[in-house]
Amino acid sequence: MQYFLKKLSPDDGQDVYNMLQQIPAEENGFVNPAHGMEYIAFQTWLTNCDLNSKKTGLEDGWRVPASIFWLYVDGKPVGIGKLRHFLTEALYEAGGSIGCSIVPPERGKGYGTLLLQELLREARKMGIEQALLTIRPDNTPSLKVALNNGGTLDRATDDHCYIWVDTKR
Numbered sequence: 001m002q003y004f005l006k007k008l009s010p011d012d013g014q015d016v017y018n019m020l021q022q023i024p025a026e027e028n029g030f031v032n033p034a035h036g037m038e039y040i041a042f043q044t045w046l047t048n049c050d051l052n053s054k055k056t057g058l059e060d061g062w063r064v065p066a067s068i069f070w071l072y073v074d075g076k077p078v079g080i081g082k083l084r085h086f087l088t089e090a091l092y093e094a095g096g097s098i099g100c101s102i103v104p105p106e107r108g109k110g111y112g113t114l115l116l117q118e119l120l121r122e123a124r125k126m127g128i129e130q131a132l133l134t135i136r137p138d139n140t141p142s143l144k145v146a147l148n149n150g151g152t153l154d155r156a157t158d159d160h161c162y163i164w165v166d167t168k169r
Contacts, residue, residue: 001073001074002073002074002075003071003072003073003074003111003114004071004072005069005070005071005072005081005115005118005119005121005122006069006070006072006077007053007067007068007069008046008049008050008053008067008068008069008070009046009050010043010046010047010050011046012046012070014039015076015077016070016077017034017039017042019070019076019077019078019079019080019103020032020034020035020037020042020080021034021035021036022103022104022105023035023080023101023103023104027101028135028136028139028142029094029099029134029135029136029139030099030100030101031099032080032101033045049066049068052065052066053065053066053067053068056085058088062088062090064084064085064086064087064088064091065084065085065086066082066083066084066085067082067083067085067122068080068081068082068083069081069082069083069118069119069122071102071111071114071115071118073106073111073114078102078103078106078111079100079101079102079103079106079111079112079115080100080101081098081099081100081115081116081118081119082098082099082100083097083098083119083122083123083126084096084097084098085126085128086128087132091132092132093134093160094134094159094160095134096131096132096133096134096162097123097128097131097132097133098116098119098120098123098131098132098133100112100115100116100119100145102115107141108141112141112142112145113144113145113148113149116145116146116148116149116165117149119131120149120165120167120169121167123167124167124168128167129166129167129168130164130165130166130167131164131165131167132162132163132164133146133151133162133163133164133165134160134161134162134163135160135161135163136159136160136161137156137158137159137160137161143161143163146163146165147163149165149169150165150166150169151163151164151165152164152165
């Protein structure tokens with residue numbers, strides 16, 4: 001198996017679009033705004049996401065810059081990862097530093113663990129020393145992925161498990 005992480009580009013094409021159509025619009029707290037978009041709207045969305053990744057401060061008083069990445073395995077995209085450049089107080093409670101999802105047909109193969117591992121490397125390159133993952137308590141696969149990457153449960157509520165992962169591992 002060969003894999004790599006690719007940062008979103010405005011030039012991404014049909015393969016990424018098709019992958020995003022397989023990932024639900026909202027699942028376990030992960031939001032995929034490209035699900036159900038027409039292809040032309042997807043191209044505009046890519047451009048807007050690329051521009052957002054280059055910002056440094058809050059937009060509209062709440063939106064933080066974020067970078068989006070695709071996990072490719074054996075030449076095809078199988079997952080999406082979002083990495084926020086910093087957190088606000090609200091994101092410490094719900095949102096966290098990193099969110100990711102694997103297309104349903106490829107789940108259970110260890111790709112989520114790989115994707116998070118690569119996103120943690122990207123976080124480290126950005127100077128983020130610890131990443132916060134906020135995971136719903138009933139989302140057992142994501143909890144396992146976080147723990148497989150060295151995550152430590154900080155606290156839990158009825159809505160979220162708060163897991164910190166050291167990016168220097």
